Amino acid sequence: MQKAVAGSRMALDILTLYLVASLVAALLGGMLLFFWRHERIAALGWWGAAYLLGGASIAIWALAGASLPRWTELALTMCGFVACGMVWNAARVFHGRRTIWPGILAGAALWSVAGLLLPDTSKLRVVAGAAIVAAYAAATAAALWSERRKAMQSRWPAIAIPAMHGLALMLPILLGDFVLGDDAALSSRSGWVSAFAIELVLYAVGTVFIVFLLVSERVVTAHKTAASIDPLTGLFNRRGFAELTSRMIEREDLAARPVTVLLFDIDHFKAVNDTFGHAAGDEILKLFGTVLVHTLRVTDIVGRIGGEEFAAMLPCGVEEAVVAAERVRATFANAGVQIDGIPAATSVSIGVAGRAPGMDVNALLAVADRALYRAKREGRNRVEVAPAEPSSPGQQQLQTAQAAVRQPTVVHQFDKLSA
Template identity: 35%
Template sequence: MFAGKFTAPPRRTRRRPRLSPIAATPGYEEPEMARRIASLMLLAGAVTVLLILQAPDVDPSDHDGFRVIAILAALGAAVIWFGRLEGLAAILVGVVYGIGLVSAAVYVAKPISGTSSFYLWPLLFGAYFLRWRWVVAIVALAWASFAGALALRPDIEMRAILFVDTVVTVSVAVAVVVYLRERVAELVGHLRRSAITDPLTGLVNRRGFEEALERELARAQRSGAPVALVVFDLDHFKQLNDTLGHAAGDRALVQFARLLRRSARRGDVLARIGGEEFAAVLYDADANDALTFAERVVARQRQLDRETPLTVSAGVAVGRSPYPTRDEIFDAADRALYAAKRAGRARARLGEVPARATVATSGPA
């Protein structure tokens, strides 16, 4: 058994990530999505203009201007598509370029008719993908551009009415899209959290644990830091259930989950991965840190005052470069857990990672 003072591993602090201009949009799961939509939007605009030009028109003097706008829209679509613009670049090019083309159409259209309604296209596209502060910026840009185009058209009567009508109508539509997107994103986030959360203990469930372990191993691969996995199993839990009932068992699980939270660092991933099995993923924790953490949890669990004494056993595995896979490090921790069980329970053991990773020696008895 590991002897000595139980000292907490150093708490790690994470720098607050810079907020992305791109909103947490439901369905926006790949950078190419914005590129495809922006390109198709501009291409659809070019096709729409060319189709409109085929309709009978008493004043065809604006047709040359619209043909130029159609060509520019098609070129913009090609630049976004073949230029492999992704993410924020594709969104901003689609929005700003689209606003410019619509303003050019407002300037050349005779009569102006419903041309200004096409501001809906780039603005709704931006409203779907961008955070609200950026949406405010692109809306302001659109209305400044619209006002400039109208100012260059002294032939248009009731320009103020046209401006106000377009601004109010389109702005309301943009606000509705932003509101609905935020609501849907909130719902999707809630459903996702529910899908990876154990309802009894509030810890991450098996699915969330596997995702987190993959993520931390990938992060360690980039940084070169060690990553540790600790697997816990409550000893004789079935006997507790059979003797005192499932309600007592549930209370024991909840109490152990609280103990884990008190013992862990902020940012460590804590999970319930089975009936009475728990796990902790410790980033930037070496073998000594991880074993100290496991031993501290084992000791605190032994000291709990409960109806029936319930101890816990733990298995520890540490991955270093070249890093093991998720299954390899989990198997190593699981084997260490069962070594602790065979050694008499209520203890922690340090396991052995696969041969292609750094091998840890067995822990102290």
């Protein structure tokens, strides 16, 4: 009698744990779907739906598992495996990958085969079910690991949690059924089930915590990127260009390699705006941005640093940079642009400046700016190279200050020339 009461208490405890796990999964799933509706992040929708589906299947199985027909129990278990597949797919979708429905449904399909071929009391049936869930957990960790090139602080916990979940599933089977033997497995099975129910709750809460860390980091990264990108052309703005070029200068200095800056100014741009309107002017700016991206190399840093003024930093010497500048000038001049059926001349003036030792970005742009002004003065649609200048810290500060003071005047002169 005492054994029966103890068994009933253990069954009640396990039932309570699974009901708590299903309730936690439902609450977390609803919260994820709520944020999905507001943030429109597809991965949140997948995660939320997976939690609701998995929680519902666990709750139904826990409440009526003993009285359910075999086919109903099999279907509920298959729903749980589909939920595991949806969690794996959410990790893929979060990193911009496509949905793979065969992969989502593969675990349920394998379990249906195992359910038909193996009896309910078969040890292999238990192993197969745990192995499917562990495989999905490992696949989820692998999907996050494949994005290791992205500097995300929460990447390691995001990989460790599903990996530990898979280990928690397989460990009792390996220790209980294969190491300890059948008798030990039977005596400790209720303990394993209770531990797994607790681990399931912790896994659900921990996973959602990691999900929100990942989403938060992505939002912060998106805001930082938006602050460094010109929305019209998709190139770096002045801030983004300055940050990246400073890093390039540091890197190339360590390797004792040269750096050259190209400064571009679209000729007669004000006349385009006055004649055809600002919408046409925006199209010219986007066209020139496209020309820069497709003409220069991937290793070159390109940005729009003013109205019609663009800049590029190339990790090479002046001679090689002049060849690249001529290629940009010729490509833009031969673009064959027509606005409302009227041919529009497209040309650009370019100033080239090689970096002297100790020269920072602003000082280098100031030297290139003088070469650009000379290209404008000499007739536009041409490339001018600034003479090599030795640079000391004092000269560098002077050049930077002159650039800051002279910039409004130079822009005003460019407007007059364009008119």
